[in-house]
Amino acid sequence: MSIPVTLIPGDGIGPEVVNAAVEVIEAAGARLEWERAAAGAGAVPTHGTPIPAETLESIRRNKLALKGPLATPIGEGYRSVNVALRKEFDLYANVRPARSFAGIETRYNGVDLVVIRENTQGLYSGVEHYVDDEHSAAETISIITRKGSQRIIEYAFNYVKRNKRRRLTLVHKANILKATSGLFLDTGRALAAKHPDVEFKEIIVDNCAMQLVKNPNQFDVLVTTNLFGDILSDLTSGLIGGRARHGARHRGQGHLQSHRGDARGRHAARAHRRAHRRGPVGDRSARDHRFQRGGYSGPGRVCDHADVHLSGAEAAQVARRLRRALRCADA
Helix, strand or coil: CCEEEEEECCCCCHHHHHHHHHHHHHHCCCCEEEEECCCCHHHHHHHCCCCCHHHHHHHHHHCEEEECCCCCCCCCCCCCHHHHHHHHCCCCEEEEEEECCCCCCCCCCCCEEEEEEECCCEHHHCCEEECCCCCCCEEECCECCHHHHHHHHHHHHHHHHHCCCCEEEEEECCCCCCCHHHHHHHHHHHHHCCCCCCEEEEEEHHHHHHHHHHCHHHCCEEEECHHHHHHHHHHHHHHCCCHHHCCEEEEECCEEEEECCCCCCHHHHHHHHHHCCCCCCHHHHHHHHHCCHHHCCCCCEEECCCCCCCCHHHHHHHHHHHHHHHHHHHC
16 A cells, blocks of 8 residues: 655755655655645746645645755745745754764764754744834844743653763853743753753853864754754754755654755756765755654654765665665554
């Protein structure tokens, strides 16, 4: 019996990399039935919106989707189509593993850390406006709730246990942002008391950035708010050679979206492949991360694009992992 999957090619290099991903998945012997759907800038001429209702319904019905990068049309009412999808499915946890790969020369060796970022609150809540008619001043409101803080920090503690990691470090700026970041820190301290078996530390965000550059191996799992997590996760991708080697996933109740990169043009994509002939490994990092038995639960998963340009041995390895993952999904 085939498993129905919503397939969203996306924009830019999306169709190219998604079609390559489909080839690898089908070569692995996966029993999948692809249901193509439109989203992003390319959907506007035919559907009048970058996120058609039919696409959302397809994802809800199939509970599994593979999507490419989505471009956001200018002036269409969406700050980001990708962010809109995350909010639609309440994907509150962004998980970004950064791991060194053998054969890839970088400034650091043996990097193996994870940034867990709250994905729905903070300065990215979208509550901002100009304060005068001349548009000479503007303000943005950072929204931090105890409920939102509890669920992301609790997720981080459980992630540490489930994946047999060493410690959890909470990153904050409570010395200055005493109400918002202070609430996040206080929530973390309270939850730490309920998880005595997990080593818990806390660090101010600017010191964290410096320490990551000085010695990233001192960290294991980091949990932080939206803006800080956005910045630190890109910093950690630089430690291992760039975003092409840095997978990610956005997790919520019952859905999972895994992704890497953006909607670059085809010329940039080809240049990227020439520069990395053995193929990007960020997609494999996300795929390995996604298919761990402990993290592959819930009734639905929304999986983003993966660049698939692998050697024969690597393709065989991916095929084995896909077969194991499908057995886990069927179980």
